[in-house]
Amino acid sequence: MEPVEALRSIEIALRLVIKEVLGSEDWLQAKGAPERERLEERQAEEAKRRDGAVVSSDLIDYTETYHLTGIVERNWDRFQPAFKDKARTLAYFGVLGDVRNSIAHSRDLVPFERDLLSGIAGHFRNQISIFRGHHTPSSAYYPLIESVVDNFGREGVEGPTFLQDDLPRLNVGDVLRFSGRAFDARKKGVVWEFLVGSVHAPLGGQGPPVVATGDTVEFEYSIREEDVSEFFVVGVRIRTEGKFHRNRDFHPYDDIRGFNYAVNPPD
The missing domain is CATH 2.60.40.2950 (Immunoglobulin-like)
Structure with missing residues (x-):
């Protein structure tokens, strides 16, 4: 998986699990969540820049990677059933923090960084899909x-x-x-x-x-x-x-x- 796609995949997975655990609206009141006003500003800015598109109405789509990892870390007791091992999860978050700026500014990652990021993306997607499957048991059998x-x-x-x-x-x-x-x-x-x-x-x-x-x-x-x-x-x-x-x-x-x-x- 290419770094940009891997990072996007991780962010999608984290947004899914945050809304699943904290609620589609209540996540904004959780520890570590960004201010609603700041996200609404980003939404308005994107609407101005993309006047030929319908921008997302879901404020969680305007969060950054560090917002998402911060919410999980600061509310770990709520997210432990999804991620299981805190030390490993935080280590993965550290890797994301190390490489995110390089990806955002189109700087190449070395091969081991690319492989590590792709592996983290796959691990998180599996964990979160299995966790969501507890609410939708059929996801263990069907895509x-x-x-x-x-x-x-x-x-x-x-x-x-x-x-x-x-x-x-x-x-x-x-x-x-x-x-x-x-x-x-x-x-x-x-x-x-x-x-x-x-x-x-x-x-x-x-x-x-x-x-x-x-x-x-x-x-x-x-x-x-x-x-x-x-x-x-x-x-x-x-x-x-x-x-x-x-x-x-x-x-x-x-x-x-x-x-x-x-x-x-x-x-």
């Missing part, structure tokens, strides 16, 4: 989507997509781009499928097309005339090539996220 983000910066939702606000307006011929990350405890190989018209069943009843394979993927989709609608629904879901799946409908799958868009009629 889970950690995140799916479109080129507008929007995260796919688990529930009904019609609850999404401020839908991006698209034109026929526009290209949607997605990046996804999944965790597969049994390492059977993750297959990513793309559906339009419904997050559960593709248009025409055909099997959903496979767009990518692997734990970390990128893929794109070009908007067609058939997609014109004020509520154009996109489903991104995963499965393995195994015999058994978390959901066994006409096209079995293991996890899914949805997006809504508005697609303009052509002139």
